[in-house]
Amino acid sequence: MAANTFGELFKVTTFGESHGQAVGCVIDGCPAGLELSVSDIEKELNRRRPGNLYGSRDENDTPSILSGVFEGKTLGSPIAILVNNENQNSCDYDELKDIYRPQHADFTYEAKYGFRDHRGGGRSSGRETLCRVAAGAVAKKLLAVSGITIRAWASNIAGIQQPSPGEDNFDLDEIERNSMRVPCKQGAQNVPSKIEELRADGDSTGGIVTCLVTGVPAGLGEPVFDKLDARLAAAILSIGACKGIEFGAGFASAAVKGSDYNSSDKSSGGIIGGISTGEDIFFNAAFKPTPSIGKPQRAKDRDGNIKEIQIKGRHDVCIVPRAVPVVEAMTALTLADFLLLSRCSKI
Amino acid sequence: MAANTFGELFKVTTFGESHGQAVGCVIDGCPAGLELSVSDIEKELNRRRPGNLYGSRDENDTPSILSGVFEGKTLGSPIAILVNNENQNSCDYDELKDIYRPQHADFTYEAKYGFRDHRGGGRSSGRETLCRVAAGAVAKKLLAVSGITIRAWASNIAGIQQPSPGEDNFDLDEIERNSMRVPCKQGAQNVPSKIEELRADGDSTGGIVTCLVTGVPAGLGEPVFDKLDARLAAAILSIGACKGIEFGAGFASAAVKGSDYNSSDKSSGGIIGGISTGEDIFFNAAFKPTPSIGKPQRAKDRDGNIKEIQIKGRHDVCIVPRAVPVVEAMTALTLADFLLLSRCSKI
């Protein structure tokens, strides 16, 4: 069991509390000879930083590579990446230290460990995803060598549905041009005004991230328990706010006739029997609304009393745009693992 | 990497091809002292057998416990369970041996291994789930000692939605009384006629399984990568026909306001931050239509030619009812693993 480790061959361990000294990760199993520099990691970390529409703390998040890279190439030894925590206003959290914030992991961590770091969620903070994005940057470089690319976007925010690939107005290039990470010029204008409305109201919202993987060769994945979709599901559901995932036709396939399902090459989402077909892989992941809202709420304290609380500080109204690079990172880590493993399928 | 092994502490390895000599499993890590008999396993295997509405092969599926149990109690050593394959009409499959059946794993297995057992899907056959149910029976007994119970049902078949817990007509006791595994007397009548219609048409359908876990203590699950929901997602998506999963409010939570989400105790589905809250855990899993249909279909052969094929033999029109005990089994195996692991959280 490796609560804080992901992967079997391309293995990532993350560490760090939100308001501790640093966060970081160790990548064990990256093959030797891969070109890698700090800027590869910075580029991805920047995509995860809040845009100007957000309210969350904006840190510089400068990564250091402490080991595993020599003369610009990976050594085959563990790659440790470190990011110091700069901007910790821990005192913001002092008045909540005996309160279990609704839909936060405050109570469950205490139930499990008998004890918690209450400052900003500690280990359960979204800040942990920074390490996933850093490690994912390395995985992406490995996948790129095999021609595999991963693109994710916000396909729905606050109920505003964006166009799908093949539909009018869908534009992959648009995604990185707008802070909402929507794949459509019009969405890039509509969504922010909805977000502003929610913020003014002290409220928050969720959304859906869609992920598209191209260039995956047929034959990736393991049968039975380590199916490619099963492992991707675990990877994506391990992102704190994620509440669901569906591949290809997904939940809609439940009500479709077999003859119709079988005759569309979009049904499977590029995975059959847990193994890649060689076609594009795609899936949707549902994210719940940001649990920290400005509105007053009722919450339990450690003694079981119900109190009215109001969460201070600035928080993302919607974390979906920032989840986009995290979804890509987790997808990359999963595929990197299977890509290595696929070297062992045949004699 | 353990393609055919599930779990870390309560560990199950399954083996066997559909038309090979036998299927079976080895459970490693079941604590010593648990009462266990063959009938515990038979009871669950019987729930997975086809009812009279189905068309699939009906085997006796008599399990033997080869090891790990002595004088009615588990020894702490591996529990091997074996079920011989009786009813293998392998010749049914001979004419399909160079064809990749649509939405079956025929092509992907060949892409991965360069070679496959074409008889009835070989390792990718649904017959493998028999072993999961056998192992799940042991996990259920372990969970029962801690007061944890798992119930799943078909909440939607062929688009016919069944009532949810708390709604009128919802009746847990109904589930095992009807072969469709629906939780409602009326559904037990409506659904079979829809199924008959599809069968007459040489077609198939999918559906949704809902699973409800009661009695889970707060504090089960691991933070970060081994979140309880992440691991359950992997467990359920590892069932061949499953295409999606959602916990609590699931996909609907994407469009809900944070203030509404936070104020309902059903939103989280009993898991926050990857750790159980102590409330009921529930989730929905989407299943695609049975890929083997009677209607003529177009399929690729090994040389890349498109051929029209017609799949012979009798197949389930809808595998959802038979997936119900499999969903329960995978849930039980996941929880058993976390239950043991939770013994190590605190000093």
Add this chain to the structure above:
Amino acid sequence: MAANTFGELFKVTTFGESHGQAVGCVIDGCPAGLELSVSDIEKELNRRRPGNLYGSRDENDTPSILSGVFEGKTLGSPIAILVNNENQNSCDYDELKDIYRPQHADFTYEAKYGFRDHRGGGRSSGRETLCRVAAGAVAKKLLAVSGITIRAWASNIAGIQQPSPGEDNFDLDEIERNSMRVPCKQGAQNVPSKIEELRADGDSTGGIVTCLVTGVPAGLGEPVFDKLDARLAAAILSIGACKGIEFGAGFASAAVKGSDYNSSDKSSGGIIGGISTGEDIFFNAAFKPTPSIGKPQRAKDRDGNIKEIQIKGRHDVCIVPRAVPVVEAMTALTLADFLLLSRCSKI
């Protein structure tokens, strides 16, 4: 943790108690396309059977391959191998069921599990090694494809030292010609008379197994914790009666000068920094005397009383000859794992 599983990529799980219904193993991770038949396994199992000098139970030990092989080749799916237990005189053990036999695992199993199968040692019996030899036969076939061969022999029995490679009288071909598995014609005569003497006296003895691996390419093994020698040590020490292991110059290297150590190419035993050098790998493993002896002994019972006991039945005076194929099997399993893993070292 996987008490009954060995390996990470080429993974073996064994099961079965000495006097239960069957023993067996499941090999998960053998690449597809390897030629394999039951006779490959039988050949190795026969090498483990007692010769006519021994006293232990002689079973037929006929293996069945239940899965994972199709048309004479491995499928990439789990290979389950089963051997039924035939010759269980369980009643022989009834009078010892409340006694902890000296140097047997009777007491420690009870301390761990609170409960044990007392019949012939249950899971701690040497019979479990049959499964290792069966799995090792498959690993050997995989290694042979890469030109790797493994030979072990009894280099010392009851203190009688046998010649080493390069010395006069050392003859690899002799090993399989004599039941003592010594590499020397004269040893094949001297040792049995010493064994007979001990048997007449109701006593037992131990010895040393030497193992030589040829054809290993440079670069096998993993740095730091999974060094090739570290993993071989775990593999060999996991054989019940083994009490020590040394590689190359071994314990003698402790008192050698660095300049002398460095100038001999035999010093390292073919492994430096945990990675194979491409030279022959060799090591010695020490085995304790068979704990079951005919002489009366003092033993504790469950209530803490000291009793005089006399162990009935026929037992090996020395298990070293039968340990020879087990040492080979564990070496093969270790190397197969690293051979697959080495495919992932470089980009």
Add this chain to the structure above:
Amino acid sequence: MAANTFGELFKVTTFGESHGQAVGCVIDGCPAGLELSVSDIEKELNRRRPGNLYGSRDENDTPSILSGVFEGKTLGSPIAILVNNENQNSCDYDELKDIYRPQHADFTYEAKYGFRDHRGGGRSSGRETLCRVAAGAVAKKLLAVSGITIRAWASNIAGIQQPSPGEDNFDLDEIERNSMRVPCKQGAQNVPSKIEELRADGDSTGGIVTCLVTGVPAGLGEPVFDKLDARLAAAILSIGACKGIEFGAGFASAAVKGSDYNSSDKSSGGIIGGISTGEDIFFNAAFKPTPSIGKPQRAKDRDGNIKEIQIKGRHDVCIVPRAVPVVEAMTALTLADFLLLSRCSKI
């Protein structure tokens, strides 16, 4: 496979090259609620630092705890420990960058990875053991809560045998008073003069470390492949210079009669059937001479030419004293893992 990770439940991942920016480790799985401070770690690191008899680089080795500890207690989240590399005279190594130093891992790393960090051995340097000692310090604190203590010492250096427990002159308290880590006042005087002699000669030596564990409850360890002695063997052999290990009577047991072996309670070394008996655990580990010697030696270069080289810089004549805390650390990490696992043996 986790080349740089040790353990299953109490899991340590180390990272860092000898002359890179830093070395460190991440401990995942330490239960919550354990008191822990930087000084606990510093104390053990100081024991590993060279004494004044040694020649190796002397760094300050100041550890930082970056995560996992809050208000003086472990959180249950990963504990990251970092030590910056200060004293890197990388240029010392430039002239050896195309040479494979004898008995160093230079060649094998290149064979495996096609590429290496030649500065001071890179990842294969003894500096990596610093991280093991840091992690071992945490494991020791966990074991102490259960009353388990670990003591190791140099029982033989350069062939000079030290007294054993129970013998005259054996004194556990002496070990930390002398830089040779011998358990005897006289040895503390004899050994250094032998070391000085070797140093003057540009030579080196090896030795034997003995380890004694007290307070281990009966029942620790797993049967079959994860026997306590098997896992300890892997732990200790994973220390770079270790060439052998023996438990209890060890290699001597090979020539002992069963009746004698069985009647001594020292024979087993506190482990039977892979499980602790509740008696003291003890074992010997053999260490080869330091491979870096001052004397001229012959070595291969990358093109296969034999060259005469002379290794510059100051190196330990004997690493055995510094291996003592490393042996303790690896023993502690192994036992911590099994201690947690033992919580899952019984229902």
